Amino acid sequence: MTTQKEVTIYDIAEALDLSPATVSRGLKDHPAIRKDTRKRIVEKARELGYQHNSFASNLRRNKTNTIGVIVPRLNSYFMSTVIAGMEKVANAGGYNLIISQSMESVDKEVANVKTLFNSRVDGFLVSLAYDTEDLSHFDMVLDKNIPLIFFDRVFEHPKCISIVIDNFKAAYEVTTHLISQGCKRIVHISANLKRNVYTDRLRGYKAALLDHNIPYDEKLVFFNNLSDQAGIEVSEAILKMEQRPDGIFSSNDACAVSCIRQLKLAGLKVPTDIAVAGFNNDPLSKVIEPNLTTVNYPGQEMGELAASTLIRRLDRLEGANLNTMVLRHDLIVRESSLKKG
Amino acid sequence: MTTQKEVTIYDIAEALDLSPATVSRGLKDHPAIRKDTRKRIVEKARELGYQHNSFASNLRRNKTNTIGVIVPRLNSYFMSTVIAGMEKVANAGGYNLIISQSMESVDKEVANVKTLFNSRVDGFLVSLAYDTEDLSHFDMVLDKNIPLIFFDRVFEHPKCISIVIDNFKAAYEVTTHLISQGCKRIVHISANLKRNVYTDRLRGYKAALLDHNIPYDEKLVFFNNLSDQAGIEVSEAILKMEQRPDGIFSSNDACAVSCIRQLKLAGLKVPTDIAVAGFNNDPLSKVIEPNLTTVNYPGQEMGELAASTLIRRLDRLEGANLNTMVLRHDLIVRESSLKKG
Numbered sequence: 001m002t003t004q005k006e007v008t009i010y011d012i013a014e015a016l017d018l019s020p021a022t023v024s025r026g027l028k029d030h031p032a033i034r035k036d037t038r039k040r041i042v043e044k045a046r047e048l049g050y051q052h053n054s055f056a057s058n059l060r061r062n063k064t065n066t067i068g069v070i071v072p073r074l075n076s077y078f079m080s081t082v083i084a085g086m087e088k089v090a091n092a093g094g095y096n097l098i099i100s101q102s103m104e105s106v107d108k109e110v111a112n113v114k115t116l117f118n119s120r121v122d123g124f125l126v127s128l129a130y131d132t133e134d135l136s137h138f139d140m141v142l143d144k145n146i147p148l149i150f151f152d153r154v155f156e157h158p159k160c161i162s163i164v165i166d167n168f169k170a171a172y173e174v175t176t177h178l179i180s181q182g183c184k185r186i187v188h189i190s191a192n193l194k195r196n197v198y199t200d201r202l203r204g205y206k207a208a209l210l211d212h213n214i215p216y217d218e219k220l221v222f223f224n225n226l227s228d229q230a231g232i233e234v235s236e237a238i239l240k241m242e243q244r245p246d247g248i249f250s251s252n253d254a255c256a257v258s259c260i261r262q263l264k265l266a267g268l269k270v271p272t273d274i275a276v277a278g279f280n281n282d283p284l285s286k287v288i289e290p291n292l293t294t295v296n297y298p299g300q301e302m303g304e305l306a307a308s309t310l311i312r313r314l315d316r317l318e319g320a321n322l323n324t325m326v327l328r329h330d331l332i333v334r335e336s337s338l339k340k341g
Numbered sequence: 342m343t344t345q346k347e348v349t350i351y352d353i354a355e356a357l358d359l360s361p362a363t364v365s366r367g368l369k370d371h372p373a374i375r376k377d378t379r380k381r382i383v384e385k386a387r388e389l390g391y392q393h394n395s396f397a398s399n400l401r402r403n404k405t406n407t408i409g410v411i412v413p414r415l416n417s418y419f420m421s422t423v424i425a426g427m428e429k430v431a432n433a434g435g436y437n438l439i440i441s442q443s444m445e446s447v448d449k450e451v452a453n454v455k456t457l458f459n460s461r462v463d464g465f466l467v468s469l470a471y472d473t474e475d476l477s478h479f480d481m482v483l484d485k486n487i488p489l490i491f492f493d494r495v496f497e498h499p500k501c502i503s504i505v506i507d508n509f510k511a512a513y514e515v516t517t518h519l520i521s522q523g524c525k526r527i528v529h530i531s532a533n534l535k536r537n538v539y540t541d542r543l544r545g546y547k548a549a550l551l552d553h554n555i556p557y558d559e560k561l562v563f564f565n566n567l568s569d570q571a572g573i574e575v576s577e578a579i580l581k582m583e584q585r586p587d588g589i590f591s592s593n594d595a596c597a598v599s600c601i602r603q604l605k606l607a608g609l610k611v612p613t614d615i616a617v618a619g620f621n622n623d624p625l626s627k628v629i630e631p632n633l634t635t636v637n638y639p640g641q642e643m644g645e646l647a648a649s650t651l652i653r654r655l656d657r658l659e660g661a662n663l664n665t666m667v668l669r670h671d672l673i674v675r676e677s678s679l680k681k682g
Contacts, residue, residue: 031448080416096456099440107372115437119460
């Protein structure tokens, strides 16, 4: 009786003097493996009779090696760095990203979840839309135990991991810095409070005021979509105030930069008349004059961590009890807030 | 004998006093239709016995109502406006976008085509990677007559439509403008000449020099990836030149802005010592001081046109003989190039 031993990737690896990992990726036609190497691997696999088993294994695993990403919009530097980090890790791990935008609308987010679910993505990386109020549209994903990781704009769920920075602390630091420069009437520009990032920053702003005995004045807090246009409108409102503010803390850099431009056009001096700080460390912050004080938000690292955590979960290398991962941020002080040189 | 007439969307539309288009989209659960309206439509469809036919029709059509988009990278303002235009039109037409990045690598572009093909997208919108040399990886798509439209970075193919701007003419206009301001030694910053956008701009630059009797000097043309870092390196090279250039025409704004910053740091005056012009009309161009002369590239319109052309083709509303569509551009003159006020 002769039973033929099953050919494994280790046999192919040995025959070609390659690592098993290289063989495995070569069989999946992974772009990180050189084309001629992939060709050699596939030929050797056929020669040894591996082909069929590999195919069966792919079917059994039922994997597409695709990660679905849902983001509010792709139009910010922050989001493009997050996506770049995800691509880097996904690519190295043999996964491809497919990305969709919710355009800040829960209805579209619902449609995106369905589309990516029907594309049979292996896992999801999600930053929530402006107006998402619950996670019921993810039930089909979670019911099938497809891993789902939230980043930046997150929502607590027992089956999901959240990856964030400490938005409360970052906002506390920005506000305290403005106070240390002599600011006493600080405008805060915020957005939809359904999203953790904006509530946490508002809380940090309030806590810093409280700790420095500055009364909280709700007339100094603006809620909008943090666009260039929003910055123009806030500036106009500031210019009309009887008692003019001496500081601005905007929840993003785009809106902060728009304020600086608009206030300069109106003849105000930044930071002498009014100090300005933003959030994200967008490249814009180093182009505007004076350069903008901001918070470095490690988008690339957040994207890398989100993708690697998802892949470890897909490979069942990690337990399910991890809940939240917090990345480091940095306050970057530049001329736009330095009243005291 | 009674034969029951087949219920159509027109019957549902009449019963609910809605347009057939609204009913059709409501049955597809399209987010542009209000939730309560969708609910009314689905209920009426069930009541009239439509449900089953609709499902059969979806199967027959074999459509996923998904458009696959492949772009080099998502990290530019230009690309995010293109994508925004696509989303707008796709969304209104009941389609969802899924997007992937080639990261400027043909190997990854190949993987992306496979992933999106396996996701059974109805059509493709593609801007090519840096090093793509032929379209053989699209054969599986074209063999199945899945519509494929190229935008911005295009490649001629009898089955495909290309959507572009007149890059030759735009570059000719920028260069002629710099010459009209007195520039005689104009640096051109270009990128990979496998891509139409860069060859066409280089041709336009050369043609303008020729028409104004300025000799072409290959030492004044730089090839790089048009990043911030590339701008720093070009600036350093310029500062070392014995005979200093008096103008720069960069193939994008990011690199032009980086040059302005670097040259200002070295003590040069823009535009007096050296005039600078970019390409794309990125928001950066209005933040840098002096504001940057550039070419308005209608990204949003390009995205809208690409998506609407694809959808018309999917709906078989348009013949196959359309080859190229050219959008209007505009030269926007700002202070960075105005030597003569």
